[in-house]
Amino acid sequence: MGDTSLNNPGENLVNQDELILQQQRSIEKEISESIPLVGEKESLKSLEREYEEDEIYLSKARALGQKYSYIRRTRPDGNCFFRAFSYAYLERLIQNKDEYNKFRELASKSKDNLVALGFPQFTVEDFHDTFMEVIEKVGDGTEASSTELHKFFNEQGYSDYIVVYLRLITSGQLQKEADFYQNFIEGGRTVVEFCHQEVEPMYKESDHIHIIAMSTALGTGVRVRYMDRGAGTEVTAHDFPEGSTPAVHLLYRPGHYDILYP
Secondary structure (H helix, E strand, O other): OOOHHHHOHHHHHHHHHHHHHHHHHHHHHHHHHHOOOEEEEEEOHHHHHHOOOOHHHHHHHHHHHOOOOEEEEEOOOOOHHHHHHHHHHHHHHHOOHHHHHHHHHHHHHHHHHHHHOOOOHHHHHHHHHHHHHHHHHHOOOOHHHHHHHHHHHOOHHHHHHHHHHHHHHHHHHHHHOHHHHHHHOOOOOOHHHHHHHHHOOOOOOOOHHHHHHHHHHHOOEEEEEEOOOOOOOOOEEEEEOOOOOEEEEEEEEOOEEEEEEO
């Protein structure tokens, strides 16, 4: 028996490509996992240091430093918008009893709304229970709440359950107002198809449509600062929903969201 790969050199090339791809994925996974799900607060100066060699981004980081004191980084895994938003909002609620009570009530009712929209009760209940557990834990407004919050968000199980539940809420809002959101969806997909492919699965990156739907569903304003290679030093701000007062500030750099603190 001879070496069969000699008879089929194409097979070797395919295997090589596949190996290189696997290696690349494993390197990306390793880099990603070495970054905490949610990091500690850092001075905005750390953003400037990151761009010492890049004049365009450096000038924008400096401009951002005029408006914000701190940044909190999140793991770049495709879930960063939902993770950054939920962490920043719950952190804010620790200090604000009235807003906390309002949000707790809304979160509590959200399960029935999703079931009414046709989401499977068993699945929804499971994620909702964890979501409510975290909300209850941060509700006492003490110093310990912040420590507890940080611990929850860096435990993959809890952290991912919160992300999944927010993805379900976002999907529910898109489907509830399908006529409105259909206008923003490209590629001839229905709102339901878009939700199944781009909203509900983990590690899928978020776009404007996700942010509008989620902030509308939760009745919360989000200000996103867009940092890119556009002209000028200003880091453009967009408020979602339009005209709302932002409760949460996020920094967007191509493909990634972190938390900002005014």
